[in-house]
Amino acid sequence: MRSPLLSVTLSxxxxxxxxxxxxxxxxLVLPFVIALIVWYMINSLSxxxxxxxxxxxxxxxxxxxxxxxxxxFAVSTFVLDIVTVNLTQLAQDAPTYQRRLEELFDQASSxxxxxxxxxxxxLLPESVVPRMVTAGASLVTTIAGSASLVFIYVLFLVLExxxxxxxxxxxFSDPEKAQAAFAIRAEINRSIMHYxxxxxxxxxxxxxxTSLVLLAIGLPYAALxxxxxxxxxYIPTIGSLIGVIFPSLLAVVYYDTLAPFFAIATGxxxxxxxxxxxxxxxxxxxxxxxxxxxxxxxxxxxxxxWGVVGMVLCVPLTVMIVIVCARFEASRPIAxxxxxxxxxGFAESKA
Numbered sequence: 001m002r003s004p005l006l007s008v009t010l011s012x013x014x015x016x017x018x019x020x021x022x023x024x025x026x027x028l029v030l031p032f033v034i035a036l037i038v039w040y041m042i043n044s045l046s047x048x049x050x051x052x053x054x055x056x057x058x059x060x061x062x063x064x065x066x067x068x069x070x071x072x073f074a075v076s077t078f079v080l081d082i083v084t085v086n087l088t089q090l091a092q093d094a095p096t097y098q099r100r101l102e103e104l105f106d107q108a109s110s111x112x113x114x115x116x117x118x119x120x121x122x123l124l125p126e127s128v129v130p131r132m133v134t135a136g137a138s139l140v141t142t143i144a145g146s147a148s149l150v151f152i153y154v155l156f157l158v159l160e161x162x163x164x165x166x167x168x169x170x171x172f173s174d175p176e177k178a179q180a181a182f183a184i185r186a187e188i189n190r191s192i193m194h195y196x197x198x199x200x201x202x203x204x205x206x207x208x209x210t211s212l213v214l215l216a217i218g219l220p221y222a223a224l225x226x227x228x229x230x231x232x233x234y235i236p237t238i239g240s241l242i243g244v245i246f247p248s249l250l251a252v253v254y255y256d257t258l259a260p261f262f263a264i265a266t267g268x269x270x271x272x273x274x275x276x277x278x279x280x281x282x283x284x285x286x287x288x289x290x291x292x293x294x295x296x297x298x299x300x301x302x303x304x305x306w307g308v309v310g311m312v313l314c315v316p317l318t319v320m321i322v323i324v325c326a327r328f329e330a331s332r333p334i335a336x337x338x339x340x341x342x343x344x345g346f347a348e349s350k351a
Contacts, residue, residue, distance in 0.1 A: 007330075022305050030306055031146045033313070035153030042068050042158070044193065079227060086224035093220075097253045104253070180327070188323050192316050198283045203233035206275050210243065213267045217260055219251055229268075233275075234312040236295050240272040290318055291340045 022029060042065070049064035059067075168185075172178040211226030219225075225247045232239035244265060251261040298318045302310030318338065326335035326344040335344040 019305070026306060030309060031149040032153050033306075034146070034309065035150045035157060037313075038072070038150065038154050039157040039161075040192075041072060042154075043161075044196075045071060082223045083227055086221045090221055090224070097250075100253045184324060184327055188320050191319050191323065195284070195316060195319065198280065199234060202275055202280050202283070203230045205279075206230060206233045206240075206243070206271060209271045209275075210247075210268060213271065214247055214264065217251075217263055217267075219247060219254060219260070219264060221250070231312075235308075236299055236311075236315060238299070239311075240276050244268045244272055289339045289341060289344070290315065290322065291338065294318060294338050 045068035046061070046064040049067050050058055050061065052059070168181070169178050172181060207226040207230030210229040211222045214222035214225055225243075228246060229243040232243040235242075247268065248261055248265040251264045252258070255261065295315060295318070298314040299311055302314040302317060304310070306313070322335045322338050322344065325331035325338070332344065336342050
């Protein structure tokens, strides 16, 4: 019989090895994870289309699947076009904002009677612009390469998805174990579907309201900031804060007075507070059952491994870990520690 110390040591070693592989293989694993998300979105949207009644009939699977593909492609193209136009305009206007920022530094230096006035080059080195351009070009190249790899992964996932259940079932020699594995997969699917459906609806509402507030006040790039707010809303806690900071800082540079800054900061702050603390918790309920501290630690962990994508996926990944650990007696304490209430159900299998 293995000693508890040996089991703990092997478990820690396994976790460290998996973490190391996730970091080292990031360039290969991350595109596949993104492809899984896209594939999951296609199938989820196809399922939604199948639920829409047309008289006494419902659309067949191949029609709904095609509609979901076209819908995702059309929405992605539309959003990317808007973001590209806004980014191009922002790049053209950047020198104007830089001069305005220098004027603000001069005013601040005069107001506080500083002997050594604050200058922009003190905060940003002179070579920062070429480096930013180089980094931007590298980022575009990386995204283009990743997009091609993601497309290939999605294509093969779509072509082979009809065999997944059969392969998954044949992984287990015991039918009861196979049934238990399918039950775990179904529970994970329900939790992730619940999370992403509500999170997406709330994020869309946040992005639209952000754009409307900025349009009403007259700040440029309202669509861009709305899209940024939509994306950042998937990142727990810090995403909503960053979504308020970006347009508020632009308001300081764009306007001659601070009134628009306070109006934008207050308006967007109220939106984020209402959505994040009132609407979303009410819709989400206690389905996730994750501790707030665990969410923050998960955010830091997955962000360090996979960057922004890891921050977006930190909650679903942690939910999956809790569900799987809760099913086995040996790993159930881990699920209890990660949960919010400590109630994770009963283990059904023995490790």
